[in-house]
Amino acid sequence: MILVPTPPEATSATAGRATLVRLVRDEGSRVLATLVRTTGSLELAEDAVQDAAVKALESWQCNGVPPEPRAWLTVVARNRALDLVRRESRRADKEAAAEALLDPTVPLPAPEVVDDDLLRLIFTCCHPTLGVEAQTALALRTLCGLTTAEVARALLVPEATMAKRLTRARRKIAVAKIPYRVPTVDELPDRLISVLATVYLLFNEGYNASVGDDLIRSDLTAEAIRLSRFLYDLLPHEPGTSGLLALLLLQESRHGARLDDCGDIVLLADQDRTKWDRAAIWEGMCLLGVALRRTPTRPDLYATQAAIAACHVLSPTWGETNWEAVLSWYDVLLAINDTPAVRLNRAVAVAEVHGPQAGLHALEAVGSLGDASRVEAVRGDLLFQAGKLPEAATAYRAALARPGNRARHRYIEKRIADCVARC
Amino acid sequence: MPQYAALIYESGDPDWSVLDTPEKQATMAEYGAFGAAASAVMRGGAALYPTSTGTTVQLEGGKGGKVVTSDGPFAETSEVLTGFYQFECADLDEAIAWAARIPAAWSGKVEVRPIIDFGADAS
Numbered sequence: 001m002i003l004v005p006t007p008p009e010a011t012s013a014t015a016g017r018a019t020l021v022r023l024v025r026d027e028g029s030r031v032l033a034t035l036v037r038t039t040g041s042l043e044l045a046e047d048a049v050q051d052a053a054v055k056a057l058e059s060w061q062c063n064g065v066p067p068e069p070r071a072w073l074t075v076v077a078r079n080r081a082l083d084l085v086r087r088e089s090r091r092a093d094k095e096a097a098a099e100a101l102l103d104p105t106v107p108l109p110a111p112e113v114v115d116d117d118l119l120r121l122i123f124t125c126c127h128p129t130l131g132v133e134a135q136t137a138l139a140l141r142t143l144c145g146l147t148t149a150e151v152a153r154a155l156l157v158p159e160a161t162m163a164k165r166l167t168r169a170r171r172k173i174a175v176a177k178i179p180y181r182v183p184t185v186d187e188l189p190d191r192l193i194s195v196l197a198t199v200y201l202l203f204n205e206g207y208n209a210s211v212g213d214d215l216i217r218s219d220l221t222a223e224a225i226r227l228s229r230f231l232y233d234l235l236p237h238e239p240g241t242s243g244l245l246a247l248l249l250l251q252e253s254r255h256g257a258r259l260d261d262c263g264d265i266v267l268l269a270d271q272d273r274t275k276w277d278r279a280a281i282w283e284g285m286c287l288l289g290v291a292l293r294r295t296p297t298r299p300d301l302y303a304t305q306a307a308i309a310a311c312h313v314l315s316p317t318w319g320e321t322n323w324e325a326v327l328s329w330y331d332v333l334l335a336i337n338d339t340p341a342v343r344l345n346r347a348v349a350v351a352e353v354h355g356p357q358a359g360l361h362a363l364e365a366v367g368s369l370g371d372a373s374r375v376e377a378v379r380g381d382l383l384f385q386a387g388k389l390p391e392a393a394t395a396y397r398a399a400l401a402r403p404g405n406r407a408r409h410r411y412i413e414k415r416i417a418d419c420v421a422r423c
Numbered sequence: 424m425p426q427y428a429a430l431i432y433e434s435g436d437p438d439w440s441v442l443d444t445p446e447k448q449a450t451m452a453e454y455g456a457f458g459a460a461a462s463a464v465m466r467g468g469a470a471l472y473p474t475s476t477g478t479t480v481q482l483e484g485g486k487g488g489k490v491v492t493s494d495g496p497f498a499e500t501s502e503v504l505t506g507f508y509q510f511e512c513a514d515l516d517e518a519i520a521w522a523a524r525i526p527a528a529w530s531g532k533v534e535v536r537p538i539i540d541f542g543a544d545a546s
Contacts, residue, residue: 129515177513177515178514
């Protein structure tokens, strides 16, 4: 049993707006999941729950949160769904069936049923036949309960484009009949990989924003952690769910120290470790233990990455980092997931254990990375460490020439200035 | 239950009317086995002669216009439509599972598309 710090009490009438939004989103996604099952239509259910969420925010802010917020939202959303079905005359034949399903005398579903509904909805939204962009958009809109405008802002896409993307995804779910069910035991491992990958992608986009002004977009990392927590709560015995949540928490624990007051990047070596979130580290470490115990012979992909993060967060100073341990975990990671990004990070660890020259040698084997600017930036760092300042400046300039995050570009500009000053 | 078209695309414009190699004969036997296995969900299907036997038809100037024909397929692409099946399945997962068993999926590609049921809500 993992002890989780309890969220701030959200039931007083004076609860802050942000806490209310969080509560409405949390309960809203569960109400939505059940409504998708009873109405058979994601679109209808989303419209109804969105409406109920708006009403809840208005009412709860004035009158306080009702004793059973989920029941409140369920009743309002059901009524709204019924209105919507009645309004759509084209669906006259379906009206009787829908009304029966939405019968107000039907008792509210038990918590276990709601959990199953939510799990079904997660597997629908992250179905491998949907494109990655559709999956991340649906994850935020449908599973996290953000409005279309908020999803568009979070993923840096114009609102009209996002609306179109979501409509297209919902239509495919409806007409191609992407199933609303939890995969069978045989299918579960593969399908869960697809779900975890979507959540990880969302987190990474927020943690290391590839475009835009900010290096970190906390809105995305927070939603990814929320989804990861859902998955761990719903499927606690799958190693991937504990591994992913451990990884996200350990990464996120450094959040407060990653940028300086100007929003510029602070290297891990220079971070103020007192700013790291001890509660997140503690919870992440417990989950990492759980994940590693579940996969004693072949470590899970996310648990392995979490183990690397753990080596860093457990070290009191940069100088005391156990780089041998970091490198050996990278060797494990390379064996289960050989990608250019893993090779790049491993090259950094190689440099710490065996010196910058060995790191540069390892860098040669990285291959082509989507984010080419990062490869050149690491090359610049290693050449800088090796004292080859003109070559380092050249690599840094090559990094600047490629598209990348503006905060990272500012960091590289500083390093070029360092190179020039010392030459 | 929804119906799906499994559209089969292959490269090299193969002629399945002539089973002149042991490979083709073996593949055709696989199709026979697949047809038997899938009989419960199968609602139709056909294999097509190569695109070199095809004719593209157009009406110049739209409806009522002059019929213009051209030899061969509508578009020159490396992969051509060589046949299709029609399945009736519970959901997309089941349709994909059947499509994956079509021998063409091993070397070519199979596109699974839901079929519009004009008798029901077409949204």
